[in-house]
Amino acid sequence: MVREAVDVNGQSGAGRTAKNRAKVRTSNLNFYYGDNQVLKGVNLAIAQNKVTALIGPSGCGKTTLLRCFNRMHDLYPGNRYEGEIILDSAVNLLSKKIDPIEVRMRVGMVFQRPNPFPKSIYENVAYGLRVQGEKRRRVLDEKVEKSLRAAALWDEVKDRLNEVGNSLSGGQQQRLCIARALATDPELILFDEPTSALDPIATASIEDLMASLKETVTILVVTHSMQQAARISDYTAFMYLGEMMEFGTTKKIFSAPKEERTRDYIGGRFG
């Protein structure tokens, strides 16, 4: 069993380019809901400006792991982390000294179901900036447009920015949520099954979007679709019962997985 993370630095051997650095690294990460240990010694390195897919059978802890990266678990009592999540080889995101609010400004999140706020399209995107105290109209306008463009939504909504976010279609709403996450310039964006509530066309547009986003951000995405993982990710991590079973380049995981469980899961024998 591969307990240690396969270091993405190691992957590229001599070519330690900036592009190939680990953006975030978990080390011996344990997580407990009360007494229930859900993550068991997870070691994972997420490469900068790459898409890393997190796959595994239902209930293996993918969402739980994802929500550690922005300290979402802090919102509920009884949750406990052990181990470290190191950002930029410098800060431990799980440290008690780190304010989860600051973590969430640097680590964005897109949820399974599109969840725009009951506000206008504009205000949905501007929200993160506003809560950080940005009031200058010009800056907000600029950021909103930039984020909507980056989320490939600008052309569809530029004439209706004052309409309520819920007036959009499901796929558009999800892109709105991506724009909302992008507005604060996060370095890492977490996607939890971002297309599971969408039709194939909307799914394709979100997938294209992720491919273009990795120019500027690092992406960690949970998905139940093997095809999706294969299409969009550079690295794939396979989780099983709270443990990191296997990690490697997507090509390798899908063509020559080392572990039998990985092979079975990818081959659709369980999950």
Next chain:
Amino acid sequence: MLPSLAEVAKGKGRLRGNLAERAIEVALFLAAFSAVAITFSIMALLITESVGLFKTVSIVEFLTGTEWAPLFEPPRYGILPLVCGTVMTSIVALCVAIPMGTISALYLSEFASPRVREIVKPGLELLSGIPTVVYGYFALIFVTPMLQRFLLPNLPGFNMLSPGMVMGIMIIPLIASVSEDAMRAVPRELREASYGTGATKLQTALQVVFPAAASGVSSSYILAVSRAVGETMIVSVAAGLQPTLTLNPTEPAATITAYIVQVSLGDLPHGSTEYQTIFAAGLMLALVTLTFNVMGHFLSKRYRENY
């Protein structure tokens, strides 16, 4: 293609199911219809009984007259002082109840620990179980003297301010409980999305949860208005029963409801003009409540369609 035997048999079953379903539908309709029918018959009663009054008093005088003294000689039938008393006491009450109720709801739904909520919520609900006559005397013999002592030395013993405030306290639990339910029904993902962008608890509560719950919160306000407008005992006991046309809440006044109890406690011959004024006043009260409800309905519709 002909239906197979099995399909025919299933069709029969469905027919029986349809009958049962029809019966339930009719029963439900009757239940809903009776509520509407009762409302309409009350309105009809109010209208037919007050029609007599408008034979002796013109509608214009009734609606615009500034003096209400139907039992005096010569009688005056201007309803405005009573409407004014009702509106003023209600405004005072809402000035207390809306902020306090909303803040309590936000606190209970977003900030209180489950333990605190378990204690505070039933406590609040207990407040609404106190008989209103007790609130009335609380206003008269506690709040008014306190106001006189500490804030307004010249406050008359009967005034609109003190019963208005106490009425507001009485309504807080109504707003708090209905609004809190609305806030707690806001999906968790919406809150998480807010936290996810780096918002604080307070920002999330005020900028996401509150607007998302707006339609439920505004229904609680509408309920509060109806409650305030219809409240009788507190104002009867503590506001004085003197119809006065004034916008000054520190003066005594009578409300529509207070007039109705006051007069109906006496012995009024059926069909007399005084008797008819009760119904005319009741009709007015129904119209005031209706106006507030319609206004509230449109206001809350503007904020509908949320999450």
